Amino acid sequence: MKKDLMEILACPVCKGDLQLEVIEEDKKEVITGTLKCTKCSQTYPIKDSIPNLLPPDLRN
Amino acid sequence: MKEDEIKKTVREGYARVAKQSNSCCATASPCCSGADLAQNISRAIGYSEEELESVPEGANLGLGCGNPVALASLKKGETVLDLGSGAGFDCFLAADRVGKKGKVIGVDMTPEMLEKARENAQRGNYENVEFRLGEIENLPVADNSVDTIISNCVINLSPDKNRVFKEAFRALKPGGRLMVSDIVLLKELPASIKNSVQAYVGCLAGASMKDNYLKTIKDAGFRKVKVLEETVFPIECMTNDPTALAIIKDSGLSLQNVKEAVDSVLSVKVSGVKP
Numbered sequence: 001m002k003k004d005l006m007e008i009l010a011c012p013v014c015k016g017d018l019q020l021e022v023i024e025e026d027k028k029e030v031i032t033g034t035l036k037c038t039k040c041s042q043t044y045p046i047k048d049s050i051p052n053l054l055p056p057d058l059r060n
Numbered sequence: 061m062k063e064d065e066i067k068k069t070v071r072e073g074y075a076r077v078a079k080q081s082n083s084c085c086a087t088a089s090p091c092c093s094g095a096d097l098a099q100n101i102s103r104a105i106g107y108s109e110e111e112l113e114s115v116p117e118g119a120n121l122g123l124g125c126g127n128p129v130a131l132a133s134l135k136k137g138e139t140v141l142d143l144g145s146g147a148g149f150d151c152f153l154a155a156d157r158v159g160k161k162g163k164v165i166g167v168d169m170t171p172e173m174l175e176k177a178r179e180n181a182q183r184g185n186y187e188n189v190e191f192r193l194g195e196i197e198n199l200p201v202a203d204n205s206v207d208t209i210i211s212n213c214v215i216n217l218s219p220d221k222n223r224v225f226k227e228a229f230r231a232l233k234p235g236g237r238l239m240v241s242d243i244v245l246l247k248e249l250p251a252s253i254k255n256s257v258q259a260y261v262g263c264l265a266g267a268s269m270k271d272n273y274l275k276t277i278k279d280a281g282f283r284k285v286k287v288l289e290e291t292v293f294p295i296e297c298m299t300n301d302p303t304a305l306a307i308i309k310d311s312g313l314s315l316q317n318v319k320e321a322v323d324s325v326l327s328v329k330v331s332g333v334k335p
Contacts, residue, residue, distance in 0.1 A: 001190060001192075002190060005163060005165065005190050007202070007205070008139065008163070008165065008201055008202055008205045008206070009192075009200055009201065009202065010199075010200060010201055010202040010203070010205075011200070012194055012195065012198040012199065012200040013198065015202070015230075017202075044200075048178070049178065050174055050175075050178060050191060050192065050193055051192050051193065051200070052193045053192050053193060053200030054169060054193055054194055054195055054198075055195060055198050058169070058195060
């Protein structure tokens, strides 16, 4: 996930802003990390550069 | 079928397609023989040779029902959102149109499809395309952030189409455009097809009546809702899956009834604007 696309993202549940926490990144993008909703506190994982923004009940 | 069940079935069905990719079936129908087939279907529904050749191999799975990009008249620098982006075909075409300053975001709920899309993006060196695992009924996108929403033969699969269009409306900027291709019906399908899980995955059983579909778009707030084009869709191409064809054959309907049902299935290209 590229950081400059953060501004378009929102929490799929409450549409709150998401805060990025990077665990692993390269020059181009975030490879592993989490996105946390600043409004409802739900967290969403970033794995293999793809943010998983499915609502929590659909994640598995 | 309950909503959850439908979503699960659709996800599993398309995960299977993503994994098989080039070998959906052998000779069951002229429309259904792998990569060549995907290209043939795509030509038939309005993609140009140039477009077909411009994307990485494997990005086009032949699962669409029209070419929304051709209609979307995308401009350089725009932000585009593709609902149900699959292996990324339309996203890559859109990426070329919006250029380096533009952005294309594909949302799909099937992890196997997203992996494929991401591999394709890397192979094609697309810098301005990003994919997110997400649901089109709960878009992970901020309000008023997108210039154009495209979607190609996907919304019919959603058990809550009202919500999909409301979400699309929310995500678009004022003046933003909706440009979708989808399957709709002119009359209700026979119950035996309507209740078939396979027919759901094959874009048939979940399709709405045309008038309802357009009303849903208007009710979501869109204005200038127009059908730009409509064609009777060849059923072999629509199902892209011998199982669904077998279901139809086994449905106990007479050939005449099956033909009538098929003739009531339309592929439409619809546009709308957020005021």
